[in-house]
Amino acid sequence: MSLMQSSLRGLLAVVLTAAVGCALAQSVSKPNVVVLATGGTIAGAGASAANSATYQAAKVPVDKLIAGVPELADVAHVRGEQVFQIASESFTNEKLVTLAKRVSALAKDPAVDGIVITHGTDTVEETSFFLTLTVHTDKPIVMVASMRPGTAMSADGMLNLYNAVVLAGDKESRGKGVLIAMNDDILSGRDASKRINIKTNAFSSQWGALGLVVEGRSYWFRAPVKRHTVNSEFDIDSISTLPDVQIVYGSGNMGTALYEAAAKSGAKAIIHAGTGNGSVADYAVETLKKIRASGVQIIRSARVADGLVLRNSEQPDDKYDWVVANDLNPQKAKILAAVALTKTNDPKELQRIFWQY
Ligand code: DAS
Secondary structure (H helix, E strand, O other): OOHHHHHHHHHHHHHHHHHHHHHHHHHHHOOEEEEEEEEOHHHOEOOOOOOOOOOEOOOOOHHHHHHOOOOHHHHOEEEEEEEEEEOHHHOOHHHHHHHHHHHHHHHOOOOOOEEEEEOOOOOHHHHHHHHHHHOOOOOOEEEEOOOOOOOOOOOOHHHHHHHHHHHHOOHHHOOOOOEEEEOOEEEEOOOOEEOOOOOOOOEEOOOOOOEEEEOOEEEEOOOOOOOOHHHOOOOHHHOOOOOOEEEEEOOOOOOOHHHHHHHHOOOOEEEEEEEOOOEOOHHHHHHHHHHHHOOOEEEEEEOOOOOOEOOOOOOOHHHHOOEEOEOOOHHHHHHHHHHHOOOOOOHHHHHHHHHHO
């Protein structure tokens, strides 16, 4: 063999070794992300590309969702599990507990670096808050949904799912509580909610996004300050059922029948979604005091989207032994009340919990 041939062979061997090494390094460095699918619009299908709002939710299985975004393989090793296939307005306490227990088990697996949960938009805010309160891990747990089905023009699900997988594999996502990836935003699972019911920029929080995901990279600007995940006193591994909590929506001329019906149906707490600052109609105060005296907790939230309900402002909460929901909207307050009631029925302890979570 001539000198030229042997030096070419040597060069080829070096190049090949480098290429294999690089591929191996990339493969080893890619995080392992599990996608838990529960249904929703992100798994929806419409009759035509023009159907962005008329479609059937919860149709597409998780493996098809993953296959629909081949770029996921560039950022992580991804595998899927189909936990449910439902529209999220149909979530129940039992389904919340089942999902959270699966997330908790996966989070304990050293081979899992992050978890994505595909979910309907209607109640993703409740599920994300429930998980942030009860799953003890600092690994990224990222909820993702979409406002349009994958069959629609300018469908938002593919990029939302890609961003969610990026976040689930991002070391900077660790310890931030459960996240929601929607419309390029990184949102806190504690305080983000669906505030528009028909547009792709549906989700936001009055306290702002935590950051952005752009072209497969996360940009962080803030972190949650409330207790969550590993710093939570609540643990899904010791929760099997959730107490029933109901919301009564405040309005003019509302009467008291709905409060009485909620108490009669066995609710352990009633979330009062009051007008203004959680205001209670004068004709309803005695009814709520009677319900409180029967052992049911009264928690004042507000139908007004932003702000926070101040204790003893509109009503003498100390005197009536009522609780205020801080900045939590009624549906978030319902989740926190149900979780808190698995541990305590003391209104003073409940109030501490509403200030801390
Ligand atoms: N019905 C809605 C849900 O499943 C569809 C969606 O927006 O995801 O929450």
